[in-house]
Amino acid sequence: MTAAGSVQDHLSIRPEVADALAGGRPVVALESTLISHGLPYPSNVDVARASDAAVRESGAVPATVAIRDGRILVGLDDAALEGLATAPLGSVLKAARPSLAAALTRAGWSATTVSATMIAAHAAGIGVFATGGIGGVHRGALGGPGGSQPPTFDISSDLEELAKTPMVVVCAGPKAILDVPATLEVLETRGVPVVAIGQADLPGFTARSSGIPAPWSVPDVDGAAELARAHLALGLGSAIVLCVPVPADVALPDETARRVAEQAAREADAAGVHGPALTPWLLARVAVITNGASVRANTALIVNDARVAGQIAVRLARR
Numbered sequence: 374m375t376a377a378g379s380v381q382d383h384l385s386i387r388p389e390v391a392d393a394l395a396g397g398r399p400v401v402a403l404e405s406t407l408i409s410h411g412l413p414y415p416s417n418v419d420v421a422r423a424s425d426a427a428v429r430e431s432g433a434v435p436a437t438v439a440i441r442d443g444r445i446l447v448g449l450d451d452a453a454l455e456g457l458a459t460a461p462l463g464s465v466l467k468a469a470r471p472s473l474a475a476a477l478t479r480a481g482w483s484a485t486t487v488s489a490t491m492i493a494a495h496a497a498g499i500g501v502f503a504t505g506g507i508g509g510v511h512r513g514a515l516g517g518p519g520g521s522q523p524p525t526f527d528i529s530s531d532l533e534e535l536a537k538t539p540m541v542v543v544c545a546g547p548k549a550i551l552d553v554p555a556t557l558e559v560l561e562t563r564g565v566p567v568v569a570i571g572q573a574d575l576p577g578f579t580a581r582s583s584g585i586p587a588p589w590s591v592p593d594v595d596g597a598a599e600l601a602r603a604h605l606a607l608g609l610g611s612a613i614v615l616c617v618p619v620p621a622d623v624a625l626p627d628e629t630a631r632r633v634a635e636q637a638a639r640e641a642d643a644a645g646v647h648g649p650a651l652t653p654w655l656l657a658r659v660a661v662i663t664n665g666a667s668v669r670a671n672t673a674l675i676v677n678d679a680r681v682a683g684q685i686a687v688r689l690a691r692r
Contacts, residue, residue, distance in 0.1 A: 380445070380496040383477055387448025390436045394498050399433035399686035402447070402494035402502040407675060408439075408458050409465040409484035410653050411505070412668070418458035420672045422451070424503070424679035431683025433690075436499060438490045440468055440476045440483035447497045457482050467649055470530045488534035491542070491612070500605070500689065501541045503682035505675045506548040506578045507531050507614065509556030511651060512638040527647055532556070535612040536563035541601045541689070543682035545674040546576035546583060546616040549634040550655040553583050560614070561588065566604060567614045570597050570681070576618040579659075579670035580630035587616065594681060598688035617681045619674040625666055633662045 386394075393400050403424055408417045421437060428435035436448040439457055446453065457465070466483040468476035470492065476483035485493060487504055494502050508529025516524035535542065546569075547556045553575070560567055569575055569587035577583035591597050597615050604613045618624070625633075637658040641647075646654045659667045 380492060383443065383445045384493065384497055385444045385446050386497055387436065387446070387450065390434055390448035390497075393434040397690060399683070399690040400436055400499045400501070401428045401433050401679065401682045401686050402490055402497075402499045403428070403435055403437040403679060404487060404490040404502075404504050405437055405439040405449075405457060405484040406467055406486050407505060408454065409460065409482070410467060411656065412672065414458050416668070416672065418454055420675055421454050421458070423676045427676050427680035428503070428683040431680055431687060433501075433683035433686040435679070436494070436497070438485045438493045440485065440489075442480055443477050445477070445493045447493060447499070457484065470534060487529075487531040487542075491534050491538045491540055495538050495540055499540075501543065501682050501686040503543045503679045505544065505671060505678065506546060507535070507542065507544050508652065509547045509551045509553070510559060512550070512552045512635075513642060514552060515555060525647060527651065528559070532559050532563065532565075535560065535565045535614065537610060538612055539605055539608075539610055540612045541605070541615060541682075541685060542612050543615045543617060543678050543685060545578050545619050545678060547578065548652065548656075549578040549580065549583070549630050550638060550652065550659065553585060557585070557588065564609060564611045565614060566600075566611075567616065568597060568600060569616045569618075570594065572618060576616045577627060577630055579619055579625045579667050579674065580627045581618045581621060581624045582627050584627060584631065594684050595688065598685045601685065602689055602692065615681075615685065617674075617678055619670050620677055623670045623673040625663065625670055629663070630667075633659050633667070636662060
């Protein structure tokens with residue numbers, strides 16, 4: 374198995390997705406790490422199916438991205454979703470920009486993170502992507518207060534991808550387990566607009582608000598689509614991040630979300646967890662601390678983001 378050739382050379386686009394792209398109809402890319410690493414079975418495949426359905430209800434075509442046996446699959450059918458969801462524990466590689474070549478030169482499944490999904494979707498001609506929350510600057514990445522701890526420089530490759538791949542990314546904000554102010558600073562420095570839809574505060578992933586004013590806000594989906602269209606038309610080369618608050622009926626209280634994120638981060642530091650294993654560990658720990666409430670919020674926001682992304686893709690396709 375060899376990875377020689379461009380990203381396009383490795384694409385296997387599902388016929389339904391290819392037909393929609395050829396006809397100028399709206400398509401929404403969906404990532405696959407939430408299936409392999411984000412949620413347990415069968416919740417993982419249930420959420421993937423619900424996200425597909427939400428995109429379709431909005432009038433767009435879903436295209437979940439994953440890698441199998443050296444091919445980048447753009448659009449998974451139900452059997453493929455089930456196969457990825459039930460792959461043996463530890464057998465699925467998390468594919469990001471740094472590990473994309475490795476994923477393409479191994480047998481079996483690899484699930485795409487935000488960065489790898491953006492690379493594949495852009496290569497396929499898809500302009501809108503929905504995910505749960507974006508990665509960013511982890512707590513402690515820049516060191517402890519007053520030099521109390523050395524910096525870990527643990528910063529997600531998502532941020533670099535957002536800076537270099539022009540795409541509309543719909544999410545519920547940076548994951549609450551991150552250093553959110555530092556994440557926003559990096560995105561600003563790299564020229565990535567971050568926009569809240571329907572509120573002045575930046576959404577807090579599993580909470581409605583992060584407690585931080587959003588760099589920019591628009592009143593509704595129509596405003597978000599118009600701003601996204603204008604940003605992409607400028608040809609600046611970066612993505613635009615549209616942040617949708619988690620549905621209110623399942624959202625964690627704002628203060629609770631912040632408190633448990635800080636507690637989980639301290640425990641991860643004490644346990645020496647870092648690198649690619651950190652985010653799944655933190656999310657699992659937050660789920661335990663909240664007695665599963667964070668999982669309910671996470672699943673709801675994933676489906677909601679897919680729905681909103683479909684609505685935005687439909688509006689962008691009209692022109």
